[in-house]
Amino acid sequence: MRYDIIGDVHGCFDELVDLLRRLGHRVDGKRLEVRPGRQVVFVGDLVDRGPKVAEVLELVMDAAGRGAALVVRGNHDDRLALYLRGWPIRSAGSIDSSLRQLSHRSVEFQQQVMDFLGSLPPRLRSPARSWSGCAGCAIVCTSGG
Numbered sequence: 001m002r003y004d005i006i007g008d009v010h011g012c013f014d015e016l017v018d019l020l021r022r023l024g025h026r027v028d029g030k031r032l033e034v035r036p037g038r039q040v041v042f043v044g045d046l047v048d049r050g051p052k053v054a055e056v057l058e059l060v061m062d063a064a065g066r067g068a069a070l071v072v073r074g075n076h077d078d079r080l081a082l083y084l085r086g087w088p089i090r091s092a093g094s095i096d097s098s099l100r101q102l103s104h105r106s107v108e109f110q111q112q113v114m115d116f117l118g119s120l121p122p123r124l125r126s127p128a129r130s131w132s133g134c135a136g137c138a139i140v141c142t143s144g145g
Contacts, residue, residue: 003126007043010076011050011098013059030055032063041124044074047117048094053101054109061116073120081117084110 004023009016017027025040026033034040046060047053063069073081080098083089102110 002038003041004038005041005043007074008045009042009050009056009060010045010048011053011056011101013050013052013055016056016059027059030058030062032059032068034063034068040069042069042071044072045076046071046074047080047098048076049097051101053098054105057113057116061112064116070124071120072124073117073122077117077120081114084114085118 004020004025006016006019020027020032020040023038023040024035025038026035032040040063042060046056050056060069060071064071076094076098079089079095083095083099089095102113
């Protein structure tokens with residue numbers, strides 16, 4: 001199994017689709033079909049800053065729900081989930097972009113986003129195995145935030 005580890009998408013849907021296609025994966029609308037023998041791993045910060053936060057979330061939530069991708073939460077994802085849960089988060093500007101974009105979506109979608117982001121682990125660890133030059137090693141993925 002080979003891993004395609006992608007971080008800091010920050011709502012940049014078009015760039016994400018371009019990257020996934022360059023890695024050999026198929027993206028049809030907002031559905032990711034992962035290339036055989038590969039695993040896509042998103043390591044945080046799916047949201048904030050970019051112009052297509054909801055589209056990124058739709059793609060990644062669908063892929064994760066079908067087992068086509070693994071996802072680790074980032075600090076931006078965490079802040080958005082807490083805000084959607086009603087926690088008093090002081091805005092630093094970047095969360096405003098996500099909130100503005102999500103406000104045009106249904107309450108049901110916002111609930112799905114809150115549940116999805118809130119369920120993400122802070123890290124992933126692959127099973128130990130032998131890698132080139134390293135017996136019994138594992139890959140650990142976490143967001144830098």
